Amino acid sequence: MVLAPAAPGAGTASRDGQAFCLQPADATGAPTGPAAVVSLADLPGAVRRAEQGRVRWVWDTTRSSYLPMLKAGASVERCHDLTLTRNILSLSEFAPGSDYVLSLRRSAVTDEERDGLPRQVLPVPDSPDQFTLFDSPQPRGRSVHELIRELQDQLAAVAGSSRRGRLQLLVAAESAGALIAVEMEYAGVPWREDIHEQILAGFLGPRPRNGERPLELERLVARLRELLDNPRFNPDSAQELLRALHRAGIEVKSTRSWELQEHNHPAIAPLLEYKKLSRLHSANGWTWLDTWVRNGRFRPEYIVGGVVTGRWASRGGGALQIPQQIRDAARPDPGHKLVVADAAQLEPRVLAALAQDSALAAAARGKDLYQGIADVGFGGDRAKAKVAMLGAMYGATTGESGRLVPQLTRTYPRAIGILERAARTGEAGGIVSSYLGRSCATPSERWLQAQRTTTAEEQRRADSIARTRGRFTRNFIIQSTAAEWALCWLAELRRRLRSAAADGTYVGELVFFLHDEVMLHANADQIQLVCRIVEESAAEATRLMFGPIPIEFAVSIAVVDSYADAK
DNA sequence: CTTCCCAGCGCG
DNA sequence: AAAGCGCGCTGGGAAG
The missing domain is CATH 1.20.1060 (Taq DNA Polymerase; Chain T, domain 4)
Structure with a gap:
């Protein structure tokens, strides 16, 4: 069954903006009964009743629907975010050329043409604690019928994909991330x-x-x-x-x-x-x-998929750039600990998996991948190995980094090979994709224009622009796949935390996420369990994405009384 | 006066 | 030590 909470103005919802319209539907998105209008006060009960079966909540924008639900005391198990899915499908090389997907691509072009014109600015709550209801950006107030219609199109597109399993996982993980982002905003980082x-x-x-x-x-x-x-x-x-x-x-x-x-x-x-x-x-x-900061919590808003590579962005307070200087102010409440976990050297491990490079996989077997590389090709010099690897993934050409890259190519021809291939594709104006099927945009009209040149002077400029795009696509395949792994990790973490809570054990909640690092505000009495959940989730994320591969994605965990002690 | 861009620096 | 990816935010200063 699928339920579609809809914004007011969408057909059957009530006038005052305090009600949700719930439309039950089957797995294909087809309605299976009459829509019900539920007031905010009755929402927790209605959600609980609905979730006795396995349901997925469907909405345009997770934040605008789910934040008021959380405030009303209703959290949900799973959702499908139509906007995030639409964004993925409109670019994905894995999506089939269905009418729906083609129409997305046409409107994406008009978006680009519209670039430069002022965008619609939406009112935001003036304090992080005053959440307004349904402050969703357009398309505002679509009818339940329209939501279901689009859901059907999206499910069909995923089902018809040439890489169905991967795209399915990406879409599911993206929507899970959307739930987590809103829950983390609602929870806030404990801040003294x-x-x-x-x-x-x-x-x-x-x-x-x-x-x-x-x-x-x-x-x-x-x-x-x-x-x-x-x-x-x-x-x-x-x-x-x-x-x-x-x-x-x-x-x-x-x-x-x-x-x-x-x-x-x-x-x-x-x-x-x-x-x-x-x-x-x-x-x-x-x-x-x-x-x-209000009432002991720092509450940034997370923008899921806000970065082209699928990383999250944030709004308010520079949440993803909290300097070391002030991290000491992030402290757990009494009876709690901060559990700060990060994926060690995530990007080169992702590269090893993407390239199926067994030599690099061997280096990734241990806790310290860079040391593993250093021991084979850099006379044990870890710093050199790290600079070389980063240079390869970012496209360094000069300096020490650029000089060390060829040394890597000899030892890891497969890994460096796929990076080079991604760079050449980008330079030629082509598209590259993450492992699960998030694709980069086609070059802009301006970019293509710049490539059509005649004079030698223009040609040099065109080549330079092309190389810039090559460095972008080279990095894209790594950064986007790393973001997917992190998303799967988060989703698994959430699943396990919820299932422990459902069994009556409060272990804690996710309160912060930074590309390859998570922070939990954890029950001090359940630290062992929290750490196990963090590690098991990482292993499960690896398995979900890549199946049984001989690469470990190591996580390092710090249990601390201050964020400043996490590193 | 407001709006936009840049330099600079924080994070991964 | 520093040139190569992705961001957000601030203050200054030019443009409108």
């Missing part, structure tokens, strides 16, 4: 405001009045003005700073920290210090705390 303030005070001095510079920054500015003999300049302005440096005889082309580092001048050290502290103040200072 008092500790955060202590950190700020330690680095910057007492909290300044509105808009004023903190004491420590003010001190550094005074010092810099003196050292650069420039009584009025403002180091926050890159232009002013560059001029001031030049006048002091420091010949830099930019004001980047790494470039400044190469110069010897008494002003350099305090300037680097200023940049570091100024960054902390503007990005994660008191304003950040006031804006993004």
Whole structure:
């Protein structure tokens, strides 16, 4: 059975926007009975009753339907997100050329043509705690009939795929991710405001009045003005700073920290210090705390599939860039621990699996893949092996990284071979795909235009643009497949946590996800179980995606009382 | 005044 | 030590 909660305005839902329309349907998406309108208050009961069978909830946008459900006390087992699935199918090389898929591709082109025009901006809740109902982006208020219609088209497209099993897994994992993203937003990362303030005070001095510079920054500015003999300049302005440096005889082309580092001048050290502290103040200072932390929780919004490769993006508070400096403020509640787990060297392991490179798989057998590579081809030098591997996956051409890559090619011809193939495909304007079938976009009209050149000057430019796309597609096959593995890992984690909870054991909840790392806010009495769940989920993710392969995807787990201790 | 782009830096 | 992938956010400054 399939149930379709619909936004108000969709046919039978009530006027006040507080009701859901539930339409039971069979596995093909065909309705099997009359639609029911359920108020928010009755929702938990209705969901429980529906989930006595194996059901999948279907909606346009998970966040706009599921966030109000969670607030009403109803969580669900499985869903199908029509928008996320639509995005995958519209690009996937694995999707068949059905009428539905072709129509998606046509409208994708018009989206591209529309690029540059202002997009519809939607009202967002002004505080993370005030969730508005049905703030979904278009297509707003589609009828249940329309939802079911599209569900049928999507299920048919997946069933008709040449790589049906893989695409099915991708679509399921993407929707599971959508549930997890909303649940993590609802849960929030436990965040101690008092500790955060202590950190700020330690680095910057007492909290300044509105808009004023903190004491420590003010001190550094005074010092810099003196050292650069420039009584009025403002180091926050890159232009002013560059001029001031030049006048002091420091010949830099930019004001980047790494470039400044190469110069010897008494002003350099305090300037680097200023940049570091100024960054902390503007990005994660008191304003950040006031804006993004409420009632002991940091609640970012996660954008599933927000990155072309299928990685998640986030909105609000820079959730995926929390600097080391402030991680100490992430602390568990009493009776809890933070369990922080990350997949060790996920991307090269993915490469080994994708290429079925048994030599690389052998290096991946141990906990430390880079050491394994180093022992075979780099005289045990782990740092060199790592730089070489990253260079191969990113397309480095110069520097130490570029020089070391050929050494890898000799030992791992299959692995390097598929990277090279992906790069050549991209340079020629072709499409590449992840293991499960997430494909990159076709080149833009502008890109194709740039390739049609005549003069030698234009040709050099065209080649450079082509190589840029080659580096993108080279990396795409790795990053996108790694994102899929992480998604499967998350989904398995969630499944096991829920099943333990259903058996009466509260083990904890997922509260944060960062590409290849997860954080759980865990019951301190169930840490052993949590760790086992984390490890079993990783093994199951590997099996689900690749079947029985001789590659281990190692996870490292830290059980801590502060996020700062996780690494 | 608002809107847009860039430089710079944080994360993986 | 640093040039090669993917992002979000901030402040400055130019453009409108």
